[in-house]
Amino acid sequence: MAKFFGFLLIVLLIAVPLGGLEFLSTHSTLAFGSPPKAIGEATPVTVRIENPHGARRISAFVEQGGVRLPLEESKSPADRFKFWRKHLPPADFHFTAGRAKTAALKEGKAKLIVEAESNDLRGSLDSISTDVDVIFRPPSVTTDSFQHYINQGGSEMALLTPSGSWTEAGVRVGDHFYPSFPMAGSQERVALFAMPWDAPRDTAPFVVVRNAAGTEAKTQFWYKVFPKKFRARDLPIDDAFLNKVVNQIDPSGSGDLLDRFLKINGEMRRENNKTLADLRLKTAGHFLWSEPFLQLANSKVESAFADVRSYIYKGKKVDQQTHLGFDLAVGQHTPVPAANDGKIVWAAMLGIYGNCVVVDHGLGLQSIYAHLSEIAVKEGQSVKRGEALGKSGSTGLAGGDHLHFSMQVDGVQVNPIEWWDAHWIHDHVRVSLAANGRE
Ligand SMILES: [Zn+2]
Structure with a gap:
C-alpha cells in the first residue's frame, strides 16, 4: 500500500507541474486586417495574431479544389519552458497571396487560410480563413x-x-x-x-x-x-482675444492661457479638419447644383485661401497656421446664404469653427460656413442657392463677427474662388459634362 502511495506521489509530482505548464499554454486569436474579397497576382494581406506567448510558426495557404497551396511561412525559435513569463503584444503577419507565390492557382473560388502555432509547451494550433475569388484579369x-x-x-x-x-x-x-x-x-x-x-x-x-x-x-x-504664391500675414493676438476664444472653446481646461490657445490652434484644428474631411463619405453621387456658387454679398475679404498666418503675442511669433478659407465680413449677424443647392451634412458646433454648417453639393464637393451666431438648418435637410443657413457671428476661433467660408473636394480644402467664377466652371466643369451629352 505504501508502495502504491509512493507511486501516486511520484505521479502527482510529475503530472501536476506538467499539467500546470499545460494550463499555462495559450491559444492564438487571429483576425484579418481587412478580409480580402479577392486575390490576384500578388495581393497584400495582413493578419493580426494575438498570443501572449507569441507564435512559433505562422503559415498562410490558399485552398482550391481540396488542395492546399502554401503561400508563406514565418518561424520563431521554439520556447517550451520560459514562455509563461512572456506577455507579448499582438503582432501583424504580412504576406502576399496570389499566382506570384503559387503558380498552380487558378481563376475561380478559393479559401485563404492562416494558421498560428502557439510558442509554448502545448503549441496550440489556431487558424482563420476566408472565402476569396481568384482574379487574374487586369x-x-x-x-x-x-x-x-x-x-x-x-x-x-x-x-x-x-x-x-x-x-x-x-x-x-x-x-x-x-x-x-x-x-x-x-x-x-x-x-x-x-x-x-x-x-x-x-x-x-x-x-x-x-x-x-x-x-x-x-x-x-x-x-x-x-503654381501659386500664397500670402503671409501677421496676426497679433492679445490676452483679451485669448480669454475670449480659450474660455469659449475649452471652458473646462486649465493651465497657462497661451498653452491652451496653442493646443486649440494646433491639435484641435487638426481634429476639426479631420471631422470636416470625413464628411466626404456623405456626398451625393451626382451634382445637386447648376448655377455658379454665391459669394457673401457686399462682404469685405479679411483673409484669403491658404494665407500663412504668423500669430504674434507680446511681440513674439508663437505659432503659424495656414488659413484654408475666406474670411468675409459684412456686419453683425448678417444672414448667411447657401452658396448653392445641396444637402446639409453638418449643422452643429465644431471646435475652432464654432457653429458650423456644411452643405454637400455632390461628387465630393462641399461648402463650409463657420463662426455662425445662429444655425437655421438641420442635418439631412435640402437647401436652395441663396437660402439662409444662419447668421454670421464670432463663435469658435474668431476675433470679430465674420463668415469663414471654405470649400472641399473629397475632404481636401480648395480655393473657393474658382467655384465663384462662372467662366471657370464653364471651362472646367460644364464643358466636360456637355461633351458627354449630360447637358
Ligand atoms: Zn477664417
Missing part, C-alpha cells in the same frame, strides 16, 4: 482628351472609362485617391479632384483603376499645373 482605364489647366490649391474634373475586372476607379493626386462616380447612360465616369495648396511642385494627377485583388492600372490626361 483592370484597364482610358481617360478624356481635354486640356486640364489646374491651379495649385484648386479643383479639376476628369472623365474616365474603366474596363476589365475593376472595383475602384478615380484620380490619384499624391497619396489621395479621389473616387469617380457613374454618369447616367454612359460607360464614362466623372471624378472631381484637388491639387492641394501644399502639394510638392512635381505632383502629377493619375487616373487609376483597381480590381478586388489589388491589381492596379493607371493612365494620364493632358494637364498643366499653375
Whole structure:
C-alpha cells in the first residue's frame, strides 16, 4: 500500500507541474486586417495574431479544389519552458497571396487560410480563413482628351472609362485617391479632384483603376499645373482675444492661457479638419447644383485661401497656421446664404469653427460656413442657392463677427474662388459634362 502511495506521489509530482505548464499554454486569436474579397497576382494581406506567448510558426495557404497551396511561412525559435513569463503584444503577419507565390492557382473560388502555432509547451494550433475569388484579369482605364489647366490649391474634373475586372476607379493626386462616380447612360465616369495648396511642385494627377485583388492600372490626361504664391500675414493676438476664444472653446481646461490657445490652434484644428474631411463619405453621387456658387454679398475679404498666418503675442511669433478659407465680413449677424443647392451634412458646433454648417453639393464637393451666431438648418435637410443657413457671428476661433467660408473636394480644402467664377466652371466643369451629352 505504501508502495502504491509512493507511486501516486511520484505521479502527482510529475503530472501536476506538467499539467500546470499545460494550463499555462495559450491559444492564438487571429483576425484579418481587412478580409480580402479577392486575390490576384500578388495581393497584400495582413493578419493580426494575438498570443501572449507569441507564435512559433505562422503559415498562410490558399485552398482550391481540396488542395492546399502554401503561400508563406514565418518561424520563431521554439520556447517550451520560459514562455509563461512572456506577455507579448499582438503582432501583424504580412504576406502576399496570389499566382506570384503559387503558380498552380487558378481563376475561380478559393479559401485563404492562416494558421498560428502557439510558442509554448502545448503549441496550440489556431487558424482563420476566408472565402476569396481568384482574379487574374487586369483592370484597364482610358481617360478624356481635354486640356486640364489646374491651379495649385484648386479643383479639376476628369472623365474616365474603366474596363476589365475593376472595383475602384478615380484620380490619384499624391497619396489621395479621389473616387469617380457613374454618369447616367454612359460607360464614362466623372471624378472631381484637388491639387492641394501644399502639394510638392512635381505632383502629377493619375487616373487609376483597381480590381478586388489589388491589381492596379493607371493612365494620364493632358494637364498643366499653375503654381501659386500664397500670402503671409501677421496676426497679433492679445490676452483679451485669448480669454475670449480659450474660455469659449475649452471652458473646462486649465493651465497657462497661451498653452491652451496653442493646443486649440494646433491639435484641435487638426481634429476639426479631420471631422470636416470625413464628411466626404456623405456626398451625393451626382451634382445637386447648376448655377455658379454665391459669394457673401457686399462682404469685405479679411483673409484669403491658404494665407500663412504668423500669430504674434507680446511681440513674439508663437505659432503659424495656414488659413484654408475666406474670411468675409459684412456686419453683425448678417444672414448667411447657401452658396448653392445641396444637402446639409453638418449643422452643429465644431471646435475652432464654432457653429458650423456644411452643405454637400455632390461628387465630393462641399461648402463650409463657420463662426455662425445662429444655425437655421438641420442635418439631412435640402437647401436652395441663396437660402439662409444662419447668421454670421464670432463663435469658435474668431476675433470679430465674420463668415469663414471654405470649400472641399473629397475632404481636401480648395480655393473657393474658382467655384465663384462662372467662366471657370464653364471651362472646367460644364464643358466636360456637355461633351458627354449630360447637358
Ligand atoms: Zn477664417
